[in-house]
Amino acid sequence: MKQTCILKKTFLFAFLAAGFAYSCQNADKKTDTPSVEMKTTGKITAELTSPPLVPEPVGERPPAKLTVSMEILEKEGEMADGVKYMYWTFGGTVPGSFIRTRVGDEVEFHLKNHPDNKLPHNIDLHAVTGPGGGAASSFVAPGHEVTFSFKVLNPGLYVYHCATAPVAMHIANGMYGLILVEPEGGLPAVDREYYVMQGDFYTKGKNGEQGLQAFDMQKAIDEHPDYIVFNGNIGALTGNKAITANVGETVRLYIGNGGPNMLSSFHIIGEIFDKVYVEGGQLINRNVQTTLIPAGGAAIVEFKAEVPGTYTLVDHSLTRAFNKGALGLLTVTGDGNKTIYSGKQTEGIYQPEGSTVQVMPGSGNAADEGPKAANLSERVKMGKTVYARTCIACHQENGKGIPNAFPPLAGSDFLNADVNRAIDIILHGKTGKITVNGKDFDGVMPAQILSDEEIANVLSYVYDNWGNKKQEVTPAMVSQKRK
Numbered sequence: 199m200k201q202t203c204i205l206k207k208t209f210l211f212a213f214l215a216a217g218f219a220y221s222c223q224n225a226d227k228k229t230d231t232p233s234v235e236m237k238t239t240g241k242i243t244a245e246l247t248s249p250p251l252v253p254e255p256v257g258e259r260p261p262a263k264l265t266v267s268m269e270i271l272e273k274e275g276e277m278a279d280g281v282k283y284m285y286w287t288f289g290g291t292v293p294g295s296f297i298r299t300r301v302g303d304e305v306e307f308h309l310k311n312h313p314d315n316k317l318p319h320n321i322d323l324h325a326v327t328g329p330g331g332g333a334a335s336s337f338v339a340p341g342h343e344v345t346f347s348f349k350v351l352n353p354g355l356y357v358y359h360c361a362t363a364p365v366a367m368h369i370a371n372g373m374y375g376l377i378l379v380e381p382e383g384g385l386p387a388v389d390r391e392y393y394v395m396q397g398d399f400y401t402k403g404k405n406g407e408q409g410l411q412a413f414d415m416q417k418a419i420d421e422h423p424d425y426i427v428f429n430g431n432i433g434a435l436t437g438n439k440a441i442t443a444n445v446g447e448t449v450r451l452y453i454g455n456g457g458p459n460m461l462s463s464f465h466i467i468g469e470i471f472d473k474v475y476v477e478g479g480q481l482i483n484r485n486v487q488t489t490l491i492p493a494g495g496a497a498i499v500e501f502k503a504e505v506p507g508t509y510t511l512v513d514h515s516l517t518r519a520f521n522k523g524a525l526g527l528l529t530v531t532g533d534g535n536k537t538i539y540s541g542k543q544t545e546g547i548y549q550p551e552g553s554t555v556q557v558m559p560g561s562g563n564a565a566d567e568g569p570k571a572a573n574l575s576e577r578v579k580m581g582k583t584v585y586a587r588t589c590i591a592c593h594q595e596n597g598k599g600i601p602n603a604f605p606p607l608a609g610s611d612f613l614n615a616d617v618n619r620a621i622d623i624i625l626h627g628k629t630g631k632i633t634v635n636g637k638d639f640d641g642v643m644p645a646q647i648l649s650d651e652e653i654a655n656v657l658s659y660v661y662d663n664w665g666n667k668k669q670e671v672t673p674a675m676v677s678q679k680r681k
């Protein structure tokens with residue numbers, strides 16, 4: 199772009215076309231001093247942070263010599279409840295420590311491979327101009343430390359990752375993170391900033407299989423991940439680890455995708471991105487619902503939190519979110535704004551012209567004209583269909599739920615303790631803190647618009663499965679509670 203601008207300028211000068219020259223100058227404003235020639239002042243040690251936190255903004259500081267010291271750690275962690283995984287990490291977390299620089303900085307990078315580690319590693323930073331993005335100079339054996347330097351020339355948000363063979367395996371084990379290069383003067387100030395990175399994981403056992411799970415190279419080659427998650431594990435951004443903001447605050451998310459294979463259709467349910475720095479570069483798109491983040495790519499998204507509530511971060515390839523883990527929560531607290539979002543105002547009877555039965559859906563009459571179970575085994579069978587249609591999205595096919603988000607129905611002490619309470623939950627929904635099998639949940643289960651028969655069937659199915667107490671629920675019991 200630079201080249202063409204210089205050409206254009208010369209050309210236009212000759213013809214005194216000032217208007218064009220102006221727009222050209224404008225486009226080049228941030229690179230008036232080519233970053234290659236920027237002089238550094240002073241030496242500072244980079245602050246590194248673990249996700250979802252990011253270091254302090256660079257603000258007005260001039261380019262500096264910036265020392266980054268990063269330690270590679272191979273360590274066991276928890277992928278999901280009861281599922282262990284041997285992660286390989288930059289700085290002890292997945293994604294690795296967040297590095298924040300400004301354009302023109304000269305980074306002196308110290309990469310240390312902990313002596314307890316088993317393997318050599320290196321680092322390829324997409325913010326680096328040079329062979330392998332640093333990989334060629336940073337190969338380091340366990341118990342060693344290497345140093346290399348680079349100057350950051352291009353502002354933007356960049357992925358870094360290990361590039362030791364087999365590269366996809368090192369990445370699939372968690373070896374990726376983000377490095378931000380802020381423009382001259384820094385990015386505009388916002389109230390909150392967070393760091394979220396998606397990654398796909400391939401385990402020998404299938405999703406949810408307990409115990410220490412080994413990496414499965416064949417599944418990686420076939421691109422069949424068992425887990426697709428934000429920040430390295432299921433639940434990294436839910437429950438008390440949800441990210442937070444207050445009503446009225448501006449939020450900026452640095453979103454990356456480590457891959458190694460999957461693309462991310464990043465979306466926040468209930469929010470619109472006011473701004474997206476497309477692919478982490480200079481181009482700003484506005485009013486975006488879902489932004490595509492390629493493997494080995496990033497984006498910066500910004501929005502204002504206007505309405506209190508819980509917002510769900512997802513990969514909008516939704517089975518990834520609800521079945522493989524790519525789900526996080528943002529909790530916004532503060533006063534509501536009824537103009538922006540009213541909440542439910544009324545619920546009435548919808549009565550199409552000419553219809554005969556005038557009842558609310560789920561009042562237990564109309565829909566009850568459907569087939570009736572003649573015995574328990576039929577009830578359980580019919581309940582399975584209701585479950586698949588209605589409950590599966592949250593409580594999952596195996597009834598195990600999703601840690602920190604949706605409680606398990608499988609072997610649920612809460613469910614087994616009180617059948618009337620269970621009926622009540624299906625009829626009227628449930629919010630507020632509950633404890634299921636020793637784990638706290640504080641979510642929202644919406645009231646289910648189902649007939650007495652359907653509720654009886656689905657609960658009988660749930661009670662009949664997954665180690666629950668084999669309690670039959672009859673339509674009469676439901677009807678009793680509905681009154």
Ligand SMILES: [Cu+2]
Pocket residue numbers: 286318319320360361362368373
């Ligand atoms: Cu590695």
